[in-house]
Amino acid sequence: MRLKDAIASLQLGRKKEAEIRELCTVWSEKADDGPQAVPLPEYPRPQMQRADWTCLNGWWDYGFFTGSLSKAGADLSPDGQILVPFSPETVRSGVNRILQPGETLWYRRTIEDLHLPEGRRLILHFGAVDERCTVYWNGQKVGSHRNGYLSFNFDVTEYVKPGDNELIVFVWDDTDEGNECRGKQTLNPGGMFYHAQSGIWQTVWMEAVPETYIRHMRITPLPDREEVEVALWMSKDAKMCQGDAPEKSDAGQEGPSRPDRAIYITVTDCEETFTYPLASRLKVRIPVKSPRLWSPEHPELYDLRIEAGEDVVESYFAMRSFGVGTDETGKARLLLNGKPYFFNGILDQGYWPESLMTPPADEAMVYDIEQMKQLGFNMLRKHVKIEPARWYYHCDRLGMVVWQDMVNGGGPVQSLLETYLPTVIPAAGRILRDNHYKHFAREDEKARLRFERDIVRMIRQLYNFPCVGLWVPFNEGWGQFDALRITDIVKKADPTRPVDHASGWFDQGGGDVRSVHNYFRPLKVEKDNRAFVISEYGGIGCQIPEHSMSSEVYGYHQTSAEEFPGAFEEMMKTVKGLVFDGLCAAVYTQVSDIEEETNGLLTYDRKVRKDCV
Numbered sequence: 001m002r003l004k005d006a007i008a009s010l011q012l013g014r015k016k017e018a019e020i021r022e023l024c025t026v027w028s029e030k031a032d033d034g035p036q037a038v039p040l041p042e043y044p045r046p047q048m049q050r051a052d053w054t055c056l057n058g059w060w061d062y063g064f065f066t067g068s069l070s071k072a073g074a075d076l077s078p079d080g081q082i083l084v085p086f087s088p089e090t091v092r093s094g095v096n097r098i099l100q101p102g103e104t105l106w107y108r109r110t111i112e113d114l115h116l117p118e119g120r121r122l123i124l125h126f127g128a129v130d131e132r133c134t135v136y137w138n139g140q141k142v143g144s145h146r147n148g149y150l151s152f153n154f155d156v157t158e159y160v161k162p163g164d165n166e167l168i169v170f171v172w173d174d175t176d177e178g179n180e181c182r183g184k185q186t187l188n189p190g191g192m193f194y195h196a197q198s199g200i201w202q203t204v205w206m207e208a209v210p211e212t213y214i215r216h217m218r219i220t221p222l223p224d225r226e227e228v229e230v231a232l233w234m235s236k237d238a239k240m241c242q243g244d245a246p247e248k249s250d251a252g253q254e255g256p257s258r259p260d261r262a263i264y265i266t267v268t269d270c271e272e273t274f275t276y277p278l279a280s281r282l283k284v285r286i287p288v289k290s291p292r293l294w295s296p297e298h299p300e301l302y303d304l305r306i307e308a309g310e311d312v313v314e315s316y317f318a319m320r321s322f323g324v325g326t327d328e329t330g331k332a333r334l335l336l337n338g339k340p341y342f343f344n345g346i347l348d349q350g351y352w353p354e355s356l357m358t359p360p361a362d363e364a365m366v367y368d369i370e371q372m373k374q375l376g377f378n379m380l381r382k383h384v385k386i387e388p389a390r391w392y393y394h395c396d397r398l399g400m401v402v403w404q405d406m407v408n409g410g411g412p413v414q415s416l417l418e419t420y421l422p423t424v425i426p427a428a429g430r431i432l433r434d435n436h437y438k439h440f441a442r443e444d445e446k447a448r449l450r451f452e453r454d455i456v457r458m459i460r461q462l463y464n465f466p467c468v469g470l471w472v473p474f475n476e477g478w479g480q481f482d483a484l485r486i487t488d489i490v491k492k493a494d495p496t497r498p499v500d501h502a503s504g505w506f507d508q509g510g511g512d513v514r515s516v517h518n519y520f521r522p523l524k525v526e527k528d529n530r531a532f533v534i535s536e537y538g539g540i541g542c543q544i545p546e547h548s549m550s551s552e553v554y555g556y557h558q559t560s561a562e563e564f565p566g567a568f569e570e571m572m573k574t575v576k577g578l579v580f581d582g583l584c585a586a587v588y589t590q591v592s593d594i595e596e597e598t599n600g601l602l603t604y605d606r607k608v609r610k611d612c613v
């Protein structure tokens with residue numbers, strides 16, 4: 001064991017005030033953030049696209065206050081303007097101020113010259129708002145939401161008036177002084193925990209839909225059957241049409257011969273359009289003969305068009321499967337498309353120096369994925385964060401498997417007991433049962449119930465993305481509780497993907513994999529009846545001073561710029577040699593430097609790739 005490195009990771013001599021350097025990526029450097037700026041203007045939901053939509057990103061009025069909403073009154077005097085969807089804590093937002101627990105942050109913008117055609121409904125969408133919010137349209141409350149990482153929407157049709165309309169959003173966020181999902185955010189950043197952010201941090205947008213529209217859909221590829229299952233949930237106003245049996249018509253057929261109240265499903269490269277009666281709910285299987293299987297090496301996608309009455313949605317899917325099984329020697333293996341597959345992964349936390357969790361541009365997300373593919377990785381472990389939908393779309397089309405973490409919550413992380421002790425003494429992480437709620441800072445029963453609800457919502461939100469290959473409910477014991485029971489909940493919500501029930505330690509003996517974090521010991525394969533994965537390793541620190549944010553350095557093994565390429569290559573060789581012994585996956589730490597952490601393959605500003613130095 002590298003005891004010296006393990007002790008150094010405790011940061012016992014850490015400076016109270018580290019020198020901070022302001023960094024910026026090229027995407028923000030070249031961005032025009034003038035009065036008409038609309039950051040991240042791309043359609044935010046690629047798997048459910050409609051033509052009639054409006055991006056609401058841009059400059060909004062904002063303000064901070066303390067006290068109740070009733071005391072705020074209708075006359076909100078702005079502190080200035082904020083560039084949505086960047087959080088106020090970020091440089092890119094133009095605010096650079098922390099929302100403290102107990103404070104309220106408000107946003108306001110006018111939607112000019114709005115005219116909603118008769119027979120259409122207006123749906124207001126938020127990609128994510130951290131952490132709790134209440135939304136008003138023209139002074140009327142339209143709804144509230146709780147969870148800083150999940151998407152949500154409101155039907156605002158009843159509040160719309162012709163002409164100018166006013167939208168106001170009130171936000172509260174306790175960060176790590178509360179017990180809600182927060183990931184790596186903290187009000188006291190340092191080491192592996194980062195600056196907090198709050199408020200709107202993903203795209204805000206609205207779309208006009210018919211009175212009867214597709215509210216939700218679920219796409220399940222069944223490559224062994226040469227079918228894809230499509231389930232649709234229509235809005236509550238949907239009514240059954242005449243006729244019971246499904247009909248088939250030629251692809252592309254239009255005109256009066258096609259019933260208005262029907263559902264037409266067309267798959268690219270298929271010769272038929274399948275027709276079904278319009279119903280409140282529909283579940284059908286569409287044949288996909290001789291399917292082209294999706295993989296990182298061949299990211300084959302099928303376009304999907306669904307016409308449900310007057311509603312038209314463009315989507316896509318892939319024919320692929322994830323699972324567990326054995327190889328020809330009887331070793332437990334993870335499977336892709338029914339065959340053993342080694343998932344060569346890297347930890348991806350998705351932070352940016354000028355915008356924290358919000359990508360500075362669509363191209364920035366693509367850059368990270370493509371760079372990791374060039375380095376030979378075929379999997380990204382999305383670490384305690386849920387990305388915008390376009391990030392998963394890029395993984396789908398570029399060919400990158402995603403292992404998706406749930407965002408951790410609960411009370412303050414007990415770093416010494418939950419992180420450092422199991423790192424140094426792995427057996428400590430195998431002894432403790434996770435129904436000791438006090439030890440895991442999970443005594444709040446209501447917060448535990450919200451976590452259970454939110455993990456199902458996360459699965460629902462990400463289910464259709466082909467790239468998602470495994471769910472990770474808990475990481476290193478942070479907010480962990482009842483992992484075996486939570487795994488059953490995950491399996492019920494999605495029986496098509498494996499589960500890593502406890503990544504790192506505090507293994508309760510369940511899930512589909514034996515998941516180990518190993519930064520300080522020689523890498524090896526442990527015997528288990530589950531597939532064995534090293535879900536975190538590496539973390540080789542390499543500071544590039546002019547591209548490093550902090551004078552304080554955090555990592556698990558420091559090297560110079562000259563030493564780093566050789567050290568990284570040697571570690572990759574070691575991992576590759578363990579595959580024969582039964583290693584099923586490995587996750588290197590990490591894609592980029594973040595704040596004090598210097599263990600990324602890219603610098604925090606994405607301007608240097610360290611294996612090329």
